[in-house]
Amino acid sequence: MHCRRFVASWLVVLAAVLTHCRSATAADSDSGYQVGVARVEITPSFPVRLSGYGNRATEATEVEQPLFAKALAIRHGDAAPTVLVTVDTLGVSAAMTEAVAARLKQEHNVPRANVAVCASHTHSAPALPSVAALIFSPKLTPADHLAHMRQYEAELTKKLGDVAVAACEKLQPAQLAYAYGTAKFAINRRALKEGKWSGFGVVPEGVVDHTLPVLVVRDADGKKLRAVLVNYACHCTTLGGSFNKIHGDWAGCAQEQLEREHPGVTALVSIGCGADANPEPRKDDLTIVRGHGDQIAREIGRLLKSDKSWTPIAGPITAAREEFALPLAELPTKAEFERRAATKGPIAYHAQTQLERLAAGKSLPTTVPYSAQTWQFGNALAMVFLPGEVVVDYQLRLKRELDAKRLWVNAYANASPCYIASKRVLAEGGYEVDGSMYYYDQPQHFAPEVEDTIIERVRGQLPKSYAASVRWEAEIAKIEARDRETPPPTGGIVFTGSSTVRMWKLEEGFSDLPVVNHGFGGSQIVDAVYYFDRLITPLRPRQVVLYSGSNDLNSGKTPEQVHRDFLAFAKLVREKLPEAKLTYLAIAPNPKRWSQIEKQRAANGLIKQSIAEMKSDKVEFVSLEEHLLLKTGEPQPALHLKDMLHFNDAGYEILNRVVRPHLE
Ligand SMILES: [Zn+2]
Secondary structure, rough: HHHHHHHHHHHHHHHHHHHHHHOOOOOOOOOOEEEEEEEEOOOOOOOOOOEOOOOOOOOOOOOOOEEEEEEEEEEEOOOEEEEEEEEOOOOOOOHHHHHHHHHHHHHHHHOOEEEEEEEEEOOOOOOOOOOOOOOHHHHHHOOOOOOHHHHHHHHHHHHHHHHHHHHOOOOEEEEEEEEEEOOOEEEEEEEEEEEEEEEEEEOOOOOOOEEEEEEEEOOOOOOEEEEEEEEEEOOOOOOOOOOOEEEEEEHHHHHHHHHHOOOOOOEEEEEEOOOOOOEOOOOOOOOHHHHHHHHHHHHHHHHOHHHOOOEEEEEEEEEEEEEEEEOOOOOHHHHHHHHOOOOOOOOOOOOHHHHHHOOOOOOOOOOEEEEEEEOOOOOOOOEEOOOOOOOOOHHHHHHHEEOHHHHEEEEOOOOOOEOOOOOOHHHHOOOHHHHHHHHHHOOOOEEEEHHOOOOOOOHHHHHHHEEEHHHHHHHHHHHHHHHOOOOOOOOOOOEEEOOOOOOOHHHHHHOOOEEEEOOOOOOHHHHHHHOOOHHOOHOOOOOOEEEEOOHHHHOOHHHHHHHHHHHHHHHHHHOOOOEEEEEEOOOOOOOOOHHHHHHHHHHHHHHHHHHHHHHOOEEEEEOOOHHEOOOOEEEOOOHOOOOOEOHHHHHHHHHHHHHHHOOO
């Protein structure tokens, strides 16, 4: 161990504690919030194995960067505080979180749902025997290594309780606000061949979420910054398996950099659903890992410079937590485990462990215990906590189905059961489905129902006002009432999307075809996804025509988001209406939003490319731009109403002519 570094970091801790112990400012906060901030160093003081990579066989004896656990206790009015602990470690076990919750209950009467512990998933922190239990087969781990791991886990568990309690004892009036930034170093790591897993890779076209949610705590008058909590959906694995020193990886570097740039501030990092994303580049190179931390610190610096980026948080905190079981697929037979036990490596250790259980008269689990937890801060923000290594599909789906502008998803929270694959990832197979389950001592991969189960539990904890599309409820109900009065044809052609569809006199333009107009003004693709089962499915159409995307871009969504939302819509059509054809009408240029033309073209381009790659005659892309622009390449005011946004009759005449050959 580097003793010098060890002493220096304790000085930093002491300075931070002194800052936070200053008495509360005289002015009471209007926000009604009180926040306590605490930190404790958790760098081991003895040699210990590091976890995350299975190949490291010797104990780490050097500290390249100290490790920390930090806590925010947030109380509104006289209610019990909610306490968030972040920790530089691979993961925490359910038992560790329960121990923290028990301390908080005993010492500050904090309810269980108000306690969350989020791991950074650094792969350069001490191994905990209760997390990824079979990553090093305990039977093959030298007794002294195991003793050190156990000692560290016991010490860490106590310190997590200490830091949580300390935060509750430092409550001071505070203001809270949040913002969303962007960081781009997370890259999808699942290489696929013909839709199936082919190995780890760097897959820039794969799904990721580059959003960087940031929460800041300021003092009562809103001037002094006290703490910054940032979340990013990416593995904390810039440093690889040949790096065998204590380090917080990019999450540690982000904290270090933020605290250096903002003296007196405590920086905390939680991880989103980044189980299938790796940092890029990835190398045992401290310059690169610092660079990733620096990207986050720089983005937060940029956000802090602009008042406009921040949404203030107000209102009481509502915490909810449920435990439930996630089903595994049918277990392998005893004979299959016997076959695997005769091989070598992790698969053999795993099979031997299962066989020992069976020999001892125990049955193997067919489900995995899980939990979903949410904190709502008034109507401003909802935070979700999901245990385990959750793939990005969960975060993206929650953001589609709930109000993405008020949502924050923490994974690697409260427990480390295993990877949590989605329906899509389960169908593709690979490491996050099977290969990782051996290390986590799970007897089988998940059944596909896990995705809907988790999403439904989270949605069930949040009020209806968090649903993405609640603002359209009245309009949808009107369409349904109209359909009940005059039932539209089934098996016809349903147009859906935004006001360009709603205002389109389809029955006049296509009087010879069974067209149905289910457009709803101002809507985005996510809304068409959300209402799919009410507006589209019941009509069993032979063709679905979607015009949507312009409002999405206008609301600040990126072309990539619009593209992803389109893919979600296309997936619904394929799943729910396998016989139907989907026609996507490209985002059309108009004078009002002419400044967004490049974004519109980018979104159209991504969607067009995906449709081409689908190689199916059941989905097509219809370009509109070339039919609507003047020869000079500019939009034609003569085709638009006074608002210069919507088409007039002349505009729709062109649309009718262009679209007709595509209707079946
Ligand atoms: Zn991982």
